[in-house]
Amino acid sequence: MRLNSFLKLIPEFRDYVWGGDRLRPGHNPTAEAWVIWEGDRIESGALTGKTLGEAAVELGVDLLGERVFKRTQLRFPILVKLLDCAQWLSLQVHPDDEQAVKLEGPGHFGKTEAWHILEAQPDAKLIAGLKPDTSADDLANAIRNGTVTRISQYISVTKGDTVFMPAGTLHSLGPGLLIYEVQESSNLTYRVYDWGRAQNEKRSLHIEKSIQVIQPDFVSPVIPAPRYDDGTCEMLVKCEYFTLELLAASSRPIELDTKNETFHAVTVIEGKARLQSEGESIVLEKFQTALVPSSLGKYQFQPLGNCRALKAGG
Numbered sequence: 526m527r528l529n530s531f532l533k534l535i536p537e538f539r540d541y542v543w544g545g546d547r548l549r550p551g552h553n554p555t556a557e558a559w560v561i562w563e564g565d566r567i568e569s570g571a572l573t574g575k576t577l578g579e580a581a582v583e584l585g586v587d588l589l590g591e592r593v594f595k596r597t598q599l600r601f602p603i604l605v606k607l608l609d610c611a612q613w614l615s616l617q618v619h620p621d622d623e624q625a626v627k628l629e630g631p632g633h634f635g636k637t638e639a640w641h642i643l644e645a646q647p648d649a650k651l652i653a654g655l656k657p658d659t660s661a662d663d664l665a666n667a668i669r670n671g672t673v674t675r676i677s678q679y680i681s682v683t684k685g686d687t688v689f690m691p692a693g694t695l696h697s698l699g700p701g702l703l704i705y706e707v708q709e710s711s712n713l714t715y716r717v718y719d720w721g722r723a724q725n726e727k728r729s730l731h732i733e734k735s736i737q738v739i740q741p742d743f744v745s746p747v748i749p750a751p752r753y754d755d756g757t758c759e760m761l762v763k764c765e766y767f768t769l770e771l772l773a774a775s776s777r778p779i780e781l782d783t784k785n786e787t788f789h790a791v792t793v794i795e796g797k798a799r800l801q802s803e804g805e806s807i808v809l810e811k812f813q814t815a816l817v818p819s820s821l822g823k824y825q826f827q828p829l830g831n832c833r834a835l836k837a838g839g
């Protein structure tokens with residue numbers, strides 16, 4: 526089935542302990558909004574009520590695109606979350622695809638991710654890697670002793686910055702950050718340290734596995750906010766698992782094209798925009814997301830006033 530309409534998705538929310546109230550006012554804590562996820566339901570059009578994962582199986586390459594289908598077949602390959610960090614998140618690491626199979630078994634995937642900073646308090650920090658010249662032994666000792674934050678690389682960030690985090694990078698997000706996160710769709714997280722919070726079945730530490738996968742020499746540099754003019758599309762991250770681009774406009778539309786290679790996942794992060802194809806148009810408010818099926822081809826991103834959006838692809 527060829528699909529020529531935009532798929533608006535209903536986000537799912539998670540109320541983990543470290544969340545705040547910016548994503549879903551009135552529901553505190555709301556830590557995460559899963560805006561692009563295989564479990565999200567479609568809100569309008571021919572596929573209403575189905576999950577994105579079901580739509581991917583039904584439509585295959587027409588939804589996913591040729592490049593994506595070649596790599597991960599019918600599985601929807603990425604997950605996009607918005608994170609409202611009122612406290613430090615657990616310090617964690619993800620395996621790569623190869624380590625995921627080795628440590629967890631066949632059918633498991635690793636996780637490479639990227640963050641785009643939506644809001645940051647003046648003193649907001651994150652952790653992305655280890656201090657220079659940390660040896661593998663220092664790292665293993667610090668993790669086992671619970672002193673890993675002493676060798677962690679703290680980085681200050683501001684609104685508009687982007688951080689790319691290959692699998693194997695030790696990382697965490699600090700209080701005062703509102704984040705857009707794109708990642709390989711995988712649930713493999715090894716928690717290294719949890720700031721003294723009580724451990725239970727849902728929040729346990731994974732000491733030995735994390736020692737096996739952390740790359741002591743990985744530090745993620747910050748990619749500063751690009752300078753943009755009205756009606757521009759800037760590539761922020763391009764890796765083998767996903768692309769991430771920033772759309773910025775106030776009056777000029779941006780011409781976009783899936784080229785049958787990949788879906789586009791468009792999330793408005795400031796203002797309001799309209800997506801317009803030959804046969805259809807939809808309006809996206811702040812934090813709303815539409816999936817553009819690969820078979821849709823050319824469409825326009827039209828700002829309704831000052832607007833910025835992030836576009837992820839496979």
Ligand SMILES: [Zn+2]
Binds near residue numbers: 714
């Ligand atoms: Zn992570």
